[in-house]
Amino acid sequence: MASVVGKNEILLNSERYRISGPVRKTLVSIAAPRFTIGDTQRGADPRASILTQNDFRGGIGWERGLDPSTVDRVWWTDCQTRFKGHLLLPRKSNAATTQSAGTIKSITEFTVGASTDLYVVHSDNKVYKYLNASDAWSSSLDTLTGPTKETIVFRDTTANYMIFARGASGYTYTTDASTFTDMDVSSGAARNVEYFAIWHGQLWGIDNEGVLKQWASGPTANPTEKAALPLPDDYVTSLFVYRDAAGTPIIYAGTKIGLWAYDETNNRWEETELRLPFHSNSGKGTVVWRDAVYYPAGNAIYKYQTGANTAVVSLVGFDRDHGIPEAYAGQVIKLIGTHNDLLAFVNADIDTSYTVFATGRQSSGMGGASAVVSGTGTSAILGYNETAWEVKWTGDDNTGLENAHVGFAYNEYRMWFGVGNALYWTAISPDVINPDEISTFQYASSGTMETPWFDGGDAAGNKTAISLRAVTSDCSTNVNIAISYATNFNESYTSLGTITTNGTTTYDFASGVGVEFASIKFKATLTSNSVLSSPDLNLIELRWREKIPPKYGFSVTIDANKSFRGKTPKELLDNITTVINTNTLVAFTYRDNDSDRTYYVDLISASGFEFTGLDERGQIQIQLVET
DSSP states (O other), X not given: OOOOOOTTEEXXXXXXXXXXXXXXXXXXXXOOOOOEESOTTOOOOSSSEEEEEOOOTTBSOOOBOOOGGGTTBOSEESSXXXXXXXXXXXXXXXXXXXXXXXXXXXXXXXXXXXXXXXXXXXXXXXXXXXXXXXXXXXXXXXXXXXXXXXXXXXXXXXXXXXXXXXXXXXXXXXXXXXXXXXXXXXXXXXXXXXXXXXXXXXXXXXXXXXXXXXXXXXXXXXXXXXXXXXXXXXXXXXXXXXXXXXXXXXXXXXXXXXXXXXXXXXXXXXXXXXXXXOOTTXXXXXXXXXXXXXXXXXXXXXXXXXXXXXXEEEEOSTTSTTOOOGGGOOEEEEEEEOSSOEEEEEEOEEOOOBOSSOSSTTOTTOOOOBOOOOEEOOOEEEEEOSSOEEEXXXXXXXXXXXXXXXXXXXXXXEEEEEETTEEEEEEOOSSOOOGGGOTTOOBOSEXXXXXXXXXXXXXXXXXXXXXXXXXXXXXXXXEEEEEEEEETTXXXXXXXXXXXXSEEEEEEGGGGTOEEXXXXXXXXXXXXXXXXXXXXXXXXXXXEEEOOOOOEEEEEEEEESSOBTTBOHHHHHHHHHHHHHOSSOEEEEOSTTOGGGXXXXXXXXXXXXXXXXXXXXXXXXXXXXXX
């Protein structure tokens, strides 16, 4: 671009003009709009925007793009989020004395006389009873041959049975947890069973080949074989009872390719609307909770609901939206319904490959193989209240989460789960409760909460974090909350401080100067040295502003009273008219040999005077602005 060489000239759209008087430069940037996101009552600051989060009941799974519709979401937390105005430590999990007999395969609650106890099968295939009063284990009660993870409690008119499925080996039952009766396949070919269900007050089961069985006289007799699923061997993953579209309870089978319904009248299986691509864990741990079937497939969970001669399939799992952190991704091994939550038990200790189509009956022409993405992570338990997912427990390493049970054994409502060879339990409530009013709440010693990334609706714009205000309760020196932040999608956190007092704590970023960010997120780390105490984060509030990039305007008086650099007054004024009519921006320079002082502008105003008749002279004042 040519240089401006005279002190009384400018270059506009590559044309030179003499000017009368100096160039007047002004800042014309439009001020950034001010936002109040969250609690709309907290917006008194006339210059700063406000982001307020005091309700995390929207749950986990929102990583970035926090806005008014998702202000109740978090990216990840193992803290309790079910109570508005409260973020609390997780519930305390209790570890039972370890039974060093290998990983836990099944957990079952069974009543003998007046005593209801927990019975656990370990990978040594032995049955043990947990002795709650002494936190100890019984000696081995029985050794099973090839037990699966399936155990059921069934009562008929004669007795109460605890029954262990043993797959191709048969099954075993007991009525007193002392004497165990093996129903081996060697004495009855129809005895092989993988999964059980109770229907019409009778015991039903299904084997690895998809053959349905009915015990009309209880488990002490051989079953009658019914229809077989028209699928390859090893495709069945669950068996349960749910209503059909007409409202009649029927038997369903979960499989690796979707849900099948049993037609008792015609003794055949029918495929339902829940049809899925192959997944090796599809249907494992399926449960009927409230008025629907919840059907897992890896991290996904499908809701299948029938009625009024219709069926509706929807996705409700924690893999929706932005999912969960990679470290916790795994396979749902079991779903259990409770009073307040649908619990999903996620085993992240996975490193598997599988053949898409199994061999055996109905496998002809269905060959081929595929490998699952493999890896290991940290197992977790999550709860769904038909609105949001909350984390109930996370492991310390990649030890597998093997099985789980919820019940009232030992006169307390508990969630039991096996991690490797260790048995854990957590007290849960059958009621929706206010933590402020329950003095016996027991908490874990630590927990964290990460907010989603927030960019103010402008991912590329420069913003300034001015201050963070936190409102807390129940804090002290040893019951506290550490606050930190990260910026621009870099997970390296900077500490703001640790809150040990109650009420409002305000942190000024960079000692009041502010911190520039394109995106920002926060982490709260809650810590307590007492199982009966939890710090309570009631509210966090970010004050921030967006700085619009500076734009300038220029006032210039063009002197066209005589020719200038070979251009007549008429040509000079015609060139100004060309600039006015140009749709693109034009270059404007008024400093000699200084490219940094070239601006791309619109001509938005022109006024002045021109002579009449044959006199082409004139003088015009123009307004130029950057856009």
